[in-house]
Structures are given as C-alpha cells and as structure tokens.
Amino acid sequence: MVEQRPAEPAAGVPEVDGDLIDLQAAVEHLGHEVGDRLIGVVGYHPQLARLLAGRHDRQRPRVVLRDLGHADVREHLPGRPLDLLQAGKFGRPGHPDAHEFIISRTGCRPSAGRGGKMTPGGRRESGADVRVVVAGAGFAGLLAAYRVAQAGHEVVVLEARDRVGGRVWSQELVPGDPRSVVERGGEFVLDGYDVMRAVLAELGLELADTTMSYDEREPRGGAVTTARDVARCAAAVAGAAASAPPGASLAEVAARWPGSAAALAAFVSRVVVTHGVDAEVLAAAAVTDVTGGFARRPSWRVAGGNQRVATGLAGRLGSPVRLRSPVRAIEHDHEGVRVRTVGGAVTGDAVIVAVPMAVLRALPFSPPLPEARREAWRRAGLAHNAKLHLPLTRPAAASAVQSVPGRFWTWTATDASGQVQPVVHAFGGTEPGLAALGVAEGPARWASRLAALRPELSLDPDRALLTTWNDDPWAGESYSAHTVDVADGDDELIAAPEGRVHFAGEHTAGAWAGLMEGALRSGARAADEVLAAARR
Numbered sequence: 001m002v003e004q005r006p007a008e009p010a011a012g013v014p015e016v017d018g019d020l021i022d023l024q025a026a027v028e029h030l031g032h033e034v035g036d037r038l039i040g041v042v043g044y045h046p047q048l049a050r051l052l053a054g055r056h057d058r059q060r061p062r063v064v065l066r067d068l069g070h071a072d073v074r075e076h077l078p079g080r081p082l083d084l085l086q087a088g089k090f091g092r093p094g095h096p097d098a099h100e101f102i103i104s105r106t107g108c109r110p111s112a113g114r115g116g117k118m119t120p121g122g123r124r125e126s127g128a129d130v131r132v133v134v135a136g137a138g139f140a141g142l143l144a145a146y147r148v149a150q151a152g153h154e155v156v157v158l159e160a161r162d163r164v165g166g167r168v169w170s171q172e173l174v175p176g177d178p179r180s181v182v183e184r185g186g187e188f189v190l191d192g193y194d195v196m197r198a199v200l201a202e203l204g205l206e207l208a209d210t211t212m213s214y215d216e217r218e219p220r221g222g223a224v225t226t227a228r229d230v231a232r233c234a235a236a237v238a239g240a241a242a243s244a245p246p247g248a249s250l251a252e253v254a255a256r257w258p259g260s261a262a263a264l265a266a267f268v269s270r271v272v273v274t275h276g277v278d279a280e281v282l283a284a285a286a287v288t289d290v291t292g293g294f295a296r297r298p299s300w301r302v303a304g305g306n307q308r309v310a311t312g313l314a315g316r317l318g319s320p321v322r323l324r325s326p327v328r329a330i331e332h333d334h335e336g337v338r339v340r341t342v343g344g345a346v347t348g349d350a351v352i353v354a355v356p357m358a359v360l361r362a363l364p365f366s367p368p369l370p371e372a373r374r375e376a377w378r379r380a381g382l383a384h385n386a387k388l389h390l391p392l393t394r395p396a397a398a399s400a401v402q403s404v405p406g407r408f409w410t411w412t413a414t415d416a417s418g419q420v421q422p423v424v425h426a427f428g429g430t431e432p433g434l435a436a437l438g439v440a441e442g443p444a445r446w447a448s449r450l451a452a453l454r455p456e457l458s459l460d461p462d463r464a465l466l467t468t469w470n471d472d473p474w475a476g477e478s479y480s481a482h483t484v485d486v487a488d489g490d491d492e493l494i495a496a497p498e499g500r501v502h503f504a505g506e507h508t509a510g511a512w513a514g515l516m517e518g519a520l521r522s523g524a525r526a527a528d529e530v531l532a533a534a535r536r
C-alpha cells in the first residue's frame with residue numbers, strides 16, 4: 001500500500017522540495033511531461049480532497065478524478081503546499097496522452113512501480129508493485145485486499161455503504177448496552193470455519209460460545225414431534241440427497257421419507273428457512289452443507305460482534321478503504337482496469353469484484369463478460385431472509401426454538417460474558433415466509449408471532465429491530481441459494497477470473513457459498529489469483 005511505505009524518497013531518487021504549488025513544475029521537475037489531459041489526481045490532504053472532489057474521507061482522503069483539465073487543477077491548487085509523491089505516465093487506450101499523478105503530503109519521489117508499462121500478464125515491466133482495486137468491503141473484499149496489501153502491493157477498496165462489513169452488521173439493540181449487541185446479518189460460526197478462525201487469530205479477536213446449538217432446535221407450532229425425530233429424518237433425507245440426480249429438488253427427495261410427517265415438516269421448515277428458498281426450488285444437495293447438521297454441536301459468535309472482523313481488516317488497511325464509493329461500471333482490457341464510481345474512476349492492474357450476486361448481475365462491464373458467465377449468474381439462486389431482535393425484560397436461559405408453520409426460528413444465547421444476552425433473536429426465510437411475517441410493513445406482525453411462539457419469554461415488542469436484506473440496494477439478497485436451476489460447472493464459472501477481473505464473495509465459494517466462511521475463503525482465493533498473476 002502506498003500509505004505504508006516510508007515517506008522518505010527511495011535511494012537515488014531526486015527529492016522534490018515541499019511547498020509545490022505548481023503541478024506542472026513538479027511534474028517537469030521529475031522529468032515527466034504534462035499531457036493535454038490529466039486523468040487522475042490522488043491526494044491525502046483533507047483540504048485538497050475536499051476541494052477537488054467535494055469528498056472527505058475521515059483519516060486520509062484520497063480522490064480520483066477523471067478528465068480534469070490541467071488548468072482546472074492549477075486553479076484549485078494555488079497556495080496549497082503539496083508534495084508530489086509519485087508521478088507516472090500512463091498511456092491508456094483511447095487516452096494516448098493521458099497522465100496520472102499521485103499527490104501527497106507524505107513525501108516526494110517518482111514512482112518505481114507506477115510508471116512501468118504493464119505486461120499482458122498483469123505485472124508492470126518495472127517488476128514492482130501492482131495496484132488492485134477491490135469492489136466491496138464485505139468479508140470477501142476486505143480479506144482479499146488485506147492479503148494483497150500484505151504481499152506489498154497497493155490496494156484501493158471501494159465500498160458503497162458508509163460502513164464496512166456488508167452483510168455482517170453488528171449493532172447494540174439497546175444503544176449504550178454492549179451486552180445487547182446483535183447480528184443483523186451473518187451470525188453463527190460453525191464447525192469447519194478454519195479461515196475465519198485464522199483471521200480472528202491474526203486480528204486478536206476471540207470467539208464466544210453461544211451455549212445454544214444452531215444445529216438442535218425445539219420444533220414448535222406443528223404436529224407433535226421431537227428434535228430427535230427431526231434429526232433422524234434429516235439424516236435419511238441427506239443420505240438420499242447425496243445420491244439424488246442433479247437438479248432434484250428437496251421437495252422431491254424429502255417426499256420419499258417414509259417416517260413421521262410431523263418430523264418431516266419440521267425438517268423441511270428448518271431447511272427452507274436456512275436456505276431462504278422453498279423446497280420445490282431448493283436443490284436437494286443443499287442439505288448436505290455445513291448448516292445441515294441436526295446433532296447438538298456448539299456454535300459461536302465473535303466476541304463483541306462479528307463485524308469486528310471487518311472493522312479489524314479495514315483498520316489494518318487504513319485509508320485505501322473508501323466508503324460511500326459505489327462502483328458504477330468496470331472497464332477492463334489487457335492493459336489494466338478502470339473502475340468507475342460517481343466521483344470519477346480508479347485505475348489499476350486488476351480488479352477484485354466482491355459485491356453480492358444480485359448487485360453483480362446489474363453491474364456494467366466493458367467489454368461485456370461472456371454470455372456463458374452471465375447465464376450462470378442468472379441461474380444462481382437468491383435467498384430471502386430477514387432478522388428480528390427484541391429486548392428481553394426478564395433473564396432467560398439459552399435456547400433454540402423453530403416455528404414449524406411460521407418459517408422462522410428464534411434463540412437466546414450467551415455472549416462473551418458467559419451470561420445470556422438480554423435479547424431474543426429471530427431469523428425468517430423464504431419469500432412467502434417473509435410475506436406471511438409482514439416484514440414489508442415492519443416488525444409488528446413478526447414480533448407478535450414470536451411472542452406467541454415463546455410465551456415463556458418476557459419481551460419488549462416496542463423496541464423490535466427488523467433487518468431485511470432483499471430490499472437493500474447493496475445486497476439485493478440475503479445470500480446465494482443452491483437451487484435446482486444451478487447447472488454443473490456453474491460454481492467454477494462464477495469463481496473464475498476473466499482476464500484482469502477477479503471475483504470474490506460468498507456466491508463464488510462453492511460448498512461454502514452463503515456463509516461468512518465462504519466469503520473469507522473466496523477473498524483469500526481471489527487474492528492468490530492476483531498475486532500469482534503479478535508474479536508471472
């Protein structure tokens with residue numbers, strides 16, 4: 001990352017004195033020429049950033065402007081003491097005379113790595129750093145960026161929201177009460193979350209045992225059955241699903257279960273809520289993933305909230321993470337990438353696109369990506385899920401209860417203090433299931449159904465917090481769903497790079513799709529791809 005380099009000029013590079021108020025003089029001093037058009041200015045100086053782009057990034061603002069005439073820049077710069085950190089000449093397709101300059105107050109030297117012409121393989125001829133643009137600061141994009149930055153390359157992370165974490169969003173339900181932190185998105189850390197555990201260790205974060213089990217829930221509201229019967233049904237259906245033909249739905253495979261109808265109803269209710277699509281479209285194979293356990297095993301959350309993973313990674317990355325910077329389009333060719341935002345464009349050697357599938361489908365690429373890939377995107381399933389949280393007014397034990405007819409489940413859980421949080425959590429799924437809970441109208445109907453399902457709990461329905469994701473413009477889905485439409489090979493096609501364009505995100509994680517662990521694994525994989533290309 002540029003920001004982590006020492007401020008001193010590299011050995012043998014002539015330093016330009018500070019107080020440069022004339023950009024042209026600074027560029028010429030470094031032996032470059034100013035072209036007719038200046039396509040990029042990147043600055044750390046808060047005032048400069050505000051002046052140039054009307055934007056202000058909290059710590060070290062960086063802006064990228066396109067097609068800004070040289071005269072305009074000079075008009076904005078008089079009297080501003082600036083050092084020229086790096087200046088490079090970039091011939092770009094369609095912009096043969098374009099230049100890019102990086103302006104900073106931290107030091108002054110011509111770039112070793114920025115000025116070289118890139119090889120088709122993605123590396124600059126100078127053999128130095130590459131610059132990687134990452135779209136999306138969820139778990140996938142942040143880990144990808146962090147791994148690339150750790151390898152000594154420059155990253156820029158463009159995030160549409162005013163926070164990092166994406167579909168992991170931790171918040172105090174009762175403001176000011178850290179014991180009431182709830183997960184509005186991704187929550188449970190399950191067996192096999194090895195990358196998550198490694199990242200937590202790197203960031204100095206810990207897991208807290210919830211002391212309830214994600215896997216074992218008491219079924220309520222349907223015909224009488226037990227968690228044990230449901231587990232037996234689940235094992236039989238999972239066995240049948242493993243040998244079912246591709247494209248078989250859960251409904252088809254489950255219908256062959258000869259045992260208790262009540263157990264089957266509870267099993268199907270739980271699975272479709274988890275996967276966020278109905279049994280007729282959910283692929284039977286989906287029940288064999290890590291969420292398909294029905295025997296009691298521990299489940300965890302990150303102590304203090306899962307979003308701490310995102311804020312921890314973003315904190316390590318520092319100013320390259322730019323909030324409120326939605327990516328509008330991506331241009332790519334054998335020379336580099338140009339990622340367009342509202343404020344201009346960010347250029348780089350490669351881009352890692354780590355936005356959710358629902359957003360990805362609508363993102364313009366130039367040239368367009370091959371039709372086969374777009375067809376795989378269209379086949380990808382989008383789950384519908386929402387969450388509801390209510391404060392408890394009396395202490396409760398750790399618990400997990402599934403509403404069989406209601407298409408939601410609820411739990412109470414301990415946090416890092418070892419005490420049960422003063423909160424009841426609920427998670428609902430499938431489009432018709434959420435419609436029946438009235439989520440489009442607010443939390444009231446779901447809160448009253450929850451209260452009816454859990455009469456033993458003392459709730460405060462007036463402070464219910466509802467979180468929906470399918471209407472969120474930067475998500476459009478809760479997560480990807482393995483539906484019967486998904487074709488053989490789609491997982492590989494969706495994850496594969498296209499030239500300098502790489503893809504990360506839970507939807508690219510194959511067997512780990514839909515999960516925080518999948519997001520992290522995909523980010524690490526995309527970073528590996530970029531680093532391998534940089535070495536070639």
Ligand SMILES: Cc1cc2nc3c(=O)[nH]c(=O)nc-3n(C[C@H](O)[C@H](O)[C@H](O)COP(=O)(O)OP(=O)(O)OC[C@H]3O[C@@H](n4cnc5c(N)ncnc54)[C@H](O)[C@@H]3O)c2cc1C
Pocket residue numbers: 135136137138139140141158159160161164165166167168184185186187188189325326327328354355356359385386387469473474475477478479504505506507513514515516517518519
């Ligand atoms: C309700 C719910 C419950 C869940 N429960 C669990 C669970 O218990 N356990 C588990 O492991 N997982 C769970 N998940 C799934 C998990 O949260 C996700 O799989 C994971 O967080 C996805 O990470 P990601 O980086 O792929 O995507 P995201 O977190 O969505 O990150 C993508 C980022 O891209 C940004 N973005 C979007 N469009 C643009 C754009 N045009 N330009 C720039 N930025 C853009 C978004 O704002 C976002 O920050 C749950 C998810 C939800 C919604």
